[in-house]
Every structure is written in structure tokens, then in C-alpha cells.
Amino acid sequence: MFDLFIQTLGVTAPVFAMMFLGLLLRRLEWIDTAFVSTASSLVFRGTMPTLLFLSILRADLSMALAPALLGYFCLASVASFLLAWGWALWRCPRADRGVYVQGAFRGNNGIIGLALAASLYGEIGLSLGSVLAGVAILCYNVLASVILALYSPAASSDVRSILRSIVRNPLIIGIVLAIPFAYWRIPLPEWLLESGDYFAQMTLPLALICIGATLSLRGLRDSGRVALSCSLLKMFGLPLPLTLVAWWLGFRGAELGILFLYFACPTAAASFVMAKAVGSNHQLAAAVIAITTLMAVVNTNLGLFILQWGGWI
Known part of the structure; x- marks a missing residue:
């Protein structure tokens, strides 16, 4: 358990370090609002699509194509999206529902999930995790485009506009x-x-610096209750039932372990970038990323301990 804790901390600690650096640079006035806007746009339109393209390009598809696993993950992602949306209708102000839903179902699988999968399962974890991350990111970006288009003040919510936002999404294009x-x-x-x-x-450092530069005590206080509700749903409310259903369907070993890791990932940095791009509450998105990343150290180790204790992975 201690080794597992150190592995998880080794993946999440650099994320916190870069967010803290962004906060420090903003306090020192080395970066400003204009830098955050420009850098976020560069990540969304350029560096992140390139990162996704290269990740899929280098994945061993012959080794990692598992139709049942990929199919279940897609269905689970849609179910998470719908559950989070239903919960947001009750728990979240209308203006923030797009950011809330995105933060609750969208995990950082391309960075944290893949790193943990590779650390635990070696080459199989890397290959299977890479393909699964590509499928996850494709699902996440399609669903996020829909929910942000519906609730963003700067986006149109008719069917044609939503389809256009999906087709033109740089992250989807890269995949x-x-x-x-x-x-x-x-x-x-x-x-x-x-x-x-x-x-x-440049993707992860720039995105995390922008997130850190956006964080503030006032912003955390203003979005505290909503951000905490979203974070608890993301890190505890959804991973447990999704993993139990996977176990019930017969997934075992590395497949069940990787599914859990991906379900239990903290919210992706891309959620901040997309919220910023469409004019939604990016401060709420930044707060959710920070809180879920902190929670990941607890829920990942606890979940893997239970799965190992039961002899299922």
C-alpha cells in the first residue's frame, strides 16, 4: 500500500506543483489575464490536439484493442454524463451546469490514468491504457461540447450549432x-x-499554470460548495458503481484495474481549457481540478487496496 501511495503521489504531486507555480507567477505579476487567455487558446487549439494525435499514433492497436472493454467504457462514460447532468439539475445553478457536468464525468486519463496504468501493469497497461485514453478523450470531448453548448452564455444551443462545435473541436480533430x-x-x-x-x-505545463493563475481564495470561496459537490461526485459517487458493474460483467485483472483507475481519475485539465474557450465559469473548473487532484491520492489507493484485497485485480 505504501508503494502504491508513493506511485499515486508521484503522479499527482507534479500537477499540484505546476498549479502552485501558476498561482505564484500571477502573484509576482510575471503573467496576467492576457497571458492566461492566450496560453489557454494555444493549448486548446494547438498543443493538446498534437499531444492526443501523437499518443494515438504510438499506441499498439493490435495489442490493445479490446472491444468489450472499450464498449463498456463508452457506455459508462455516457452513463456518467447523464447521471452528472441529472445531479446538476438539482445541485447546480443553471449558468454553471455545463462546467459542473464536465468536471464530474471527465477524467484526466491521458496523463494521470495512463501513468498509473503503465506503472501498475507495465507494457500491457501502457498499450491498453493508451487506446482506452484515446476512446475516453473522444467520448469526453463530444459530450463536453454538447453540455457546454447547452449552458454556455457564449454558445448557441440549437442542434446545428452543437454539431458544428463537435466537428470543429480541435481535440476531436486531433484524435x-x-x-x-x-x-x-x-x-x-x-x-x-x-x-x-x-x-x-508544452500542453500540461501551460494548462496547469493557467489553472493555477486563475485560482484565488475568493474564487474558491464563491464556488466552494458547488465545486466540492462536483468533486465528490467525480471521485466517489461515480467510480464505485461503474467499477462494481464492470466486476459484475466479468472484468478482472488488468482490465478491471485500468477501468477503475480511469473512472477514479481527477478531472482533466482540458475541462478548464474548454470552459475558458466558450466563456463559461473557468474559475469553477479550476477549483474542481484542484480539489479532485487532491482527492485522487486517497480514493485511488483506497480503491486499489479493496480490489487487490478481494483478489479481483
Whole structure:
């Protein structure tokens, strides 16, 4: 358990460090609101789509394609989305429902989930986790585009506008473009891949610095109750039933372990970037990311301990 705790902390601690750095840089006035807006736009439109493209491109599809696992995860993601939406209708002001729902069902699978899967299960965890992360990110971005379009003050909520926001979402474009390259193993020039890596590596530091720069005591106080409600749903309310259903359906071993890790991931940094891009309450999004990342150290270790104690993973 101690080793597992250290592994989890090793993944989440750098996330907190970068958010704290963003807060510090804002206090020192080295960065300002204009920087946060520009950097968030760069992440959303450029660096994150590139990161997703390269992650899918390098996944071993022949080793990691598990239709039952991928299908269940997609259904579970939709169920999480609908449950979070239903809960938000009761617990959240209308203006913040898009951010609330996105924060409650959207996990940081591409960074934290994948790192833990690879740490626990090695090459199988990395390959299976990469493909699952790609499917998750595709599902998450489609559903997030829908809910933000419905509740964002800057977005239109008619069907055509929602479809347009999905088709034009840079994160979805990055994933869809990568699929044929990964499936048919289409080679790309080495210099292009290396340049893409340089560009993509800016994603997490920039996104987390922007989140940290947005955090404030006043913002946390104003969104405290809503952010805490969303965080508890994300980290405890949804992972338990989704993992139990997976166990009941017969998933065991690495598949059940990775499913749990992905369900129990803290909220993705992309939720802040998307909320900022559509003019929604990005301060609430930042607060949810910070709280769920802190909670991840507890719920991940507790959940894996129970699954290992039961002999299911």
C-alpha cells in the first residue's frame, strides 16, 4: 500500500506543483489575464490536439484493442454524463451546469490514468491504457461540447450549432486524424515527430499554470460548495458503481484495474481549457481540478487496496 501511495503521489504531486507555480507567477505579476487567455487558446487549439494525435499514433492497436472493454467504457462514460447532468439539475445553478457536468464525468486519463496504468501493469497497461485514453478523450470531448453548448452564455444551443462545435473541436480533430495513421501504421518523418513532441510537451505545463493563475481564495470561496459537490461526485459517487458493474460483467485483472483507475481519475485539465474557450465559469473548473487532484491520492489507493484485497485485480 505504501508503494502504491508513493506511485499515486508521484503522479499527482507534479500537477499540484505546476498549479502552485501558476498561482505564484500571477502573484509576482510575471503573467496576467492576457497571458492566461492566450496560453489557454494555444493549448486548446494547438498543443493538446498534437499531444492526443501523437499518443494515438504510438499506441499498439493490435495489442490493445479490446472491444468489450472499450464498449463498456463508452457506455459508462455516457452513463456518467447523464447521471452528472441529472445531479446538476438539482445541485447546480443553471449558468454553471455545463462546467459542473464536465468536471464530474471527465477524467484526466491521458496523463494521470495512463501513468498509473503503465506503472501498475507495465507494457500491457501502457498499450491498453493508451487506446482506452484515446476512446475516453473522444467520448469526453463530444459530450463536453454538447453540455457546454447547452449552458454556455457564449454558445448557441440549437442542434446545428452543437454539431458544428463537435466537428470543429480541435481535440476531436486531433484524435480522428490520428486513427488512420495508427491503424495502417502510416510512417511520418522523424523530424516531424520530434518537432511535434516539442510542441506537445508544452500542453500540461501551460494548462496547469493557467489553472493555477486563475485560482484565488475568493474564487474558491464563491464556488466552494458547488465545486466540492462536483468533486465528490467525480471521485466517489461515480467510480464505485461503474467499477462494481464492470466486476459484475466479468472484468478482472488488468482490465478491471485500468477501468477503475480511469473512472477514479481527477478531472482533466482540458475541462478548464474548454470552459475558458466558450466563456463559461473557468474559475469553477479550476477549483474542481484542484480539489479532485487532491482527492485522487486517497480514493485511488483506497480503491486499489479493496480490489487487490478481494483478489479481483
